[in-house]
Amino acid sequence: MAKDISVAFSYIKDGIYYFERRVPKDLRKHYSSPKIAYSLRTRSASIAASRATRAAQQLDEYWYHLRLKDSELPGKHLLRMQQSAINTHACAPPAPSERPSVSLSEAVAIYLRLKGQNRPDTFRRAAERACGYVIDVCGDKDLIAYSKADATRFRDALVARKLTGSSITRIFGTVRSVFNFAASEVGMSITNPFAGVYYDRRSGVQERAPLPLEAVRTVQRECMKIDDDLRWLVGLVSDTGLRLAEAVGLLREDIILAVDIPHVVVREHPWRRLKTSTSARKVPLVGVSMWAAGRILEQECDGPFAFARYNRSDNTNANAASASLNKWMRPFVPERCTMHSFRHSMRDRLRAVECPSDIVDELGGWQTEGVGHAYGNGYPLEVLARWMSRIADMPPSHKI
DSSP, rough: OOOOOTTTEEEEEETEEEEEEOOGGGGGGGGGSSEEEEOOOOSSSHHHHHHHHHHHHHHHHHHHHHHHHOOOOOTGOOOOOHHHHHTTTTTTOOOGGGGGOOOOHHHHHHHHHOOOOOOOOOHHHHHHHHHHHHHHOOOSOGGOOOOOHHHHHHHHHHHHHOHHHHHHHHHHHHHHHHHHHHHHHHHHHOOOSSSSOOOOTTTOOOOOOOOHHHHHHHHHHHHHOOOOOOEEEEEEEHHOHHHHOHTTTTTTGEESSSSOOOOOOOOOOOBOOSSGGGGEEEEOOOEEHHHHHHHHHOOOOOSSSGGGGOSSSOOOOHHHHHHOOOOOOOGOOOOTTTTHHHHHHHHHHHHHHTTTTHHHHHOOOOOOOOOGGGGGOOOEEEEHHHHHHHTTTOOOOOOO
C-alpha cells in the first residue's frame, strides 16, 4: 500500500488507486465502519484525482445534511405562533421542511430491513448495486429531489456501459421498487421519476432458441455414453423441463422412484429458492430423465444432495453448473442453444402432442392466468404422467 500526495483521499494498491476517508467522530453513529474505502478503478493519477475529489465533495455535502438533521433548527427559540394563525392554518399542508424526507441510501436500508428478511444475498446485492449506480450518476439525494432528467441521465449512463436491454430493465425495476416502497413507508406521495423511461429493451438481447428434438436426442445419447454426475444433471433436465437451478438444488429424497408413478418433487429449500410460488410442483419422470434419476440414487453418497459439487456452500451454485454444461453442449446443439433451451423445447414438445395449456403450465411451473387456476390442488399425478409419456415416445424426426 502506497500514498500519492498528488491525489488527495487515496492510496495505491497493486497499481490501482483507492479512495479512503475517515468518517468524522460525530457522524460514526450513521456508519457501520469508521472508514470509507473503495477502489477508484483506475491506474491513472489524473483520473483518480478527479474521482476522489468528486467523492470527497459528495461526502462533505452529505455530512453537512446529516449534521443539520442532528442539530436544533437555527432560531427555533425566536419562533412565535399566534393562536389565530394556528386556527387559520390547521388544515393547511405542511411546509416543505416538515414533509417526510428520505435519501436514496436510506430508502435502500428501509427496503432491505423490511423486505429483505429471509431473502438470499442476491436480493440485497441487487438493491444495493442498482441504487448505487443511481447514486454514482445522480448523487444521494432525497427521493423527492430526483427528477425525470436524473432518470434519463441514469439511463444514458447504463447504455454507455453497453448493458443489454434486459439488464437495464432489471436495474430500473429494482430502483422503482426501492423508490415506491420507501416512499410508501415514510408517507411520501411522489411520482416515481424512474417509471416510464424509454430505452431499447431488446438491445443486445439474444433470445434463447428451443432445441430441435433431434438435438435433444443427440445430447441425451452423449449423456448416456459418458454417464457421470454432470451428464445425469443434463439428462434429468432434458425430459422434465426443470429450470437448471431447480435441478441442481435437489435433495436425493426429492427424487421419488419406488412408487407407481416415479417423479421429482420441486420445492423450496434454504439453499435454493424457487422463482415463483407456482414453481413448487411434482414432475413425472420419463425417458432419459428416468434413467438419470435412477443413476443418481444408485450412487453411494454421504450427503443429502443429488448434485453435491454445486451445493458446498449456503447457496446452490447454479451459475457454475450453467457455465460448465453450456460449454460441454456447444458441439452438439445449434447456435444460441443452452441448458435453458431444454425448457423452451419442453413447452414445444407438449404443444406438439396437443397438451392443454394449463397442464403445460403446471408441468413447467409457469404462472397460469386467471383467478380460478389458483383454486384446488392441481392435476393428479396420473394425468400429468399421461402427457409426459407422450413426449417421451416422440420420434426424433417429429417436428416441434
